[in-house]
Amino acid sequence: MDYMNTAPTSADPGEPRWLTAEEQRVWRAYIDATTLLEDHLDRQLQRDAGMPHVYYGLLVKLAEAPDRRLRMTELAMSAKITRSRLSHAVARLEKSGWVRREDCPSDKRGQFAVLTDEGQEMLARHAPGHVNAVRQAVFDRLTPEQQKSLGEIMRIVAEGLQPSEAGADLPWLR
Amino acid sequence: MDYMNTAPTSADPGEPRWLTAEEQRVWRAYIDATTLLEDHLDRQLQRDAGMPHVYYGLLVKLAEAPDRRLRMTELAMSAKITRSRLSHAVARLEKSGWVRREDCPSDKRGQFAVLTDEGQEMLARHAPGHVNAVRQAVFDRLTPEQQKSLGEIMRIVAEGLQPSEAGADLPWLR
């Protein structure tokens, strides 16, 4: 009655196309795996590095950016989170000393988030543990073909939900 | 410096096995897709049904359970969340009228979460929109082979993170 329907497929546009039994199985596996994995990584990083997985991801993005800095909006887009969420997150990371804010000289509204040396060091310290967790949970369990397939599938899904990644620098429309 | 290393593979157990460039691409696609999808579904359900995706999932599990009821711990395990989180969630769903609690006659510590008629109706009302969102974001974009592959991969990952799903009714060890 919820995901599945006993009735045969219908061409009626008002009648929703329910998930088949097999599609349901796939979808539930997806929900289970993503829930468990997110939880697992959050726990690992909270315990070892004292921050949730998302925050760690922000530091990684900064570490890879030229000059270890990114405009707030760029960082938000890159991490696929809202600017509001990022503002709160950076405030917290700033308090912990991993990130510092800097004014943008060319646009007085703008702010850079900059990875501090302490942030850099802490990444270096905890990256091995994190990579290990990811490997254990995902890559060590999948064949090379499955890894490739996972990449393709996830790219398709992400692309479908991105407003216009291909188009241009178009905004964060919500 | 974070996920990848320029150095060749090492047999040193103290040296972490970094992700290759290709593995990184897969991992980032995974993070992007799951973040965007979770956000998308949360928004859709919050707008239409007034609750986050996890809460909706709880109602679905109850709807499928015999007698539309489940013990708290069973529901928590089934949804892959902690009992604490579930307690808060059910308290909220109870306030909204979709769920009601009932004492377990055979175990005075136990509680059933029961889907109310209002909860049932609201599921029926919003299931089409939700299925549609899932379809649009995932199934309509993937070939049958990709769907099958996704299911297998996600089952493997979930299985790896489950303490002992195969073993028995063993507990929720954290």
Added chain:
DNA sequence: CTCGTGTACTTGAATTCTCAACTTCCACCA
């Protein structure tokens, strides 16, 4: 120059989630 529209980012309040107790009860053993 200034008005209006839009961009960049922040803020506060309400909601949700985590973590560590805590309460109550069951089951078993001596």
Added chain:
DNA sequence: TGGTGGAAGTTGAGAATTCAAGTACACGAG
């Protein structure tokens, strides 16, 4: 029969997230 250890569930405080609104600045049209 009375402990005792564990299981079921809740609670409260703090952290994170969402949503709607707010401030400050940019930029083009007139």
